[in-house]
Structure formats: structure tokens, C-alpha cells
Amino acid sequence: MNAAPAPRSETEASGQHDGGYTGPARHVAIIMDGNGRWAKKRLLPRAVGHKRGVDAVREVVRAARHMGLEALTLYAFSSENWKRPEDEISDLMGLLRAFIRSDIDEFAANDVRLKIIGNYKVLPADIVAMIEDALARTAHNSRTTLAVALNYGSQQEIARAAAAAAAKGEVTVATIEAELDTADMPPLDLLIRTSGEVRLSNFLLWQAAYAEMWFTDVLWPDFTPGHLREALDHYATRERRYGGR
Ligand code: FPP
Numbered sequence: 001m002n003a004a005p006a007p008r009s010e011t012e013a014s015g016q017h018d019g020g021y022t023g024p025a026r027h028v029a030i031i032m033d034g035n036g037r038w039a040k041k042r043l044l045p046r047a048v049g050h051k052r053g054v055d056a057v058r059e060v061v062r063a064a065r066h067m068g069l070e071a072l073t074l075y076a077f078s079s080e081n082w083k084r085p086e087d088e089i090s091d092l093m094g095l096l097r098a099f100i101r102s103d104i105d106e107f108a109a110n111d112v113r114l115k116i117i118g119n120y121k122v123l124p125a126d127i128v129a130m131i132e133d134a135l136a137r138t139a140h141n142s143r144t145t146l147a148v149a150l151n152y153g154s155q156q157e158i159a160r161a162a163a164a165a166a167a168k169g170e171v172t173v174a175t176i177e178a179e180l181d182t183a184d185m186p187p188l189d190l191l192i193r194t195s196g197e198v199r200l201s202n203f204l205l206w207q208a209a210y211a212e213m214w215f216t217d218v219l220w221p222d223f224t225p226g227h228l229r230e231a232l233d234h235y236a237t238r239e240r241r242y243g244g245r
Helices: 035-041 046-066 086-109 125-138 154-167 173-177 225-236
Strands: 027-031 071-078 112-117 144-152 190-193 212-215
Touching: 027 225, 035 046, 046 071, 046 086, 046 144, 046 225, 071 086, 086 112, 086 125, 112 125, 154 173, 190 225, 212 225
Parallel strands: 027 071, 027 190, 071 144, 112 144, 190 212
Antiparallel strands: none
């Protein structure tokens, strides 16, 4: 198990930040984009791009664990992805089933805790059952948290968190933060998006407030642990000011 890195400062421990040079990244999130273009370039069906995308997920999760990341959050299916053609949605759900089936033992054996952000309960019932089994099996693991965003939308998450904070009588940054899906995770340090697109697409809008950003032209199926290393090396050179100077 990793020793939990100390907060970077006392103000960070209290939920605020006073800036300074970064320690090692604790929490990385990735918008995995470009599966379709990867397939198109090779005259292959989009489904093949998604399948190769899952292979990249597997390698990157392993690498995150080896690199000592406390948390990795992956954008697998957004609340807007339901607008895609039915057969593509069905391909993605099939891949999700296969991924949980084939990889859960590895997570369980390697101290990886699976977490889902977003409302996964509206997914097909058999997937919900598989997810709940996987969550229970890995709940006590603590080396790396793998948070998979499923039917996730950040604006919806923030609205829901603000409403929950209001229902408890106090709306502040801290009380909203405590209601976010990521409340039990370290602050987001680094957000990566592949495929050359430079936007957040309703992903971790609140959590990204002070995160470093890393945009790369690499299409997701081509993303390797080496690319993750490159992004983390870049992160390590950044001085984060959190609005101070
Ligand atoms: C973007 O590619 C990617 C997605 C819609 C979702 C990412 C999904 C996976 C990597 C596979 C499923 C993941 C798991 C964890 C089982 P795109 O189709 O938008 O690519 P394009 O922009 O090139 O068309």
C-alpha cells in the first residue's frame, strides 16, 4: 500500500490552497477521445476503435498503479453519449461488460478500488449488477482508486451536489464539494485529453478548477503508459499558484 502523501500545505488540508511547486500527482483524469478517428484512419468499424480503446485503458490503469497514482478517473460514457446511434451504444455497453468481467480479478488482486461516478443505475440491469458486485469486491482496496465515469455529466453533478448541500442548510464551496461524486478522492491534479480536441465536454468542471491540463494529439487507442509518463513529467515542472503569486 502507498503511504498517503501529506497535504501540500495546511491550507490545502483545510480545503484551500496556497500554491507552490507541485509534489507528485495524486489524481489524474483522462478524457479518452479519438477511438472513432483511429478506426476511420484504418478503414475499420468504429467498434474496433472502441475495442482498442479498452486495451489502452487496461495498460494505463496498470501504469497508474505502478506509477503510484492514488486515483485515476476515466471518462468512459457521458450523459450526452446516449445521443449516439443505438448500435454504437450497444457496442460500448458490450465492451463495458467484457471489461468488468475480464479485469475485475486483476483489480481485486492488486489493491485497486473501483469507483463509478455518474448515474450508472440507468445502464442495462445486468451491467448494474456486475458493477455493484465489482464495487463490493474492491471496496476495501486502497492502493489506487479507478473511477470510471458512466452516464456522467459534470453540470448535473454540480447541480445535484448544490441541491444536496442546500437541503442540509448550508451552501458553501466546502459543502458542495462534500456532495460531489469525487468527495472521497484526492484533489484533481492533472487532466489529460487525447485526440487534439481542447475542451472539457462536461467532465469534472468543478474538480478542474486548479488542475493542470495536458492536451495531446495522440488518439486514445494509441495512448500508452509512456504518454502518461510524459504528461506526469510535464506536471512535475509546473508551479501551481491557486490564484496566489
Ligand atoms: C471517444 O471516442 C471515446 C468514447 C466515446 C468513450 C471511451 C470509451 C472507451 C475507451 C471504451 C470503453 C471504456 C471502458 C472503461 C470499458 P470517439 O468515438 O468520440 O472518437 P472520435 O471523436 O474520433 O469519433
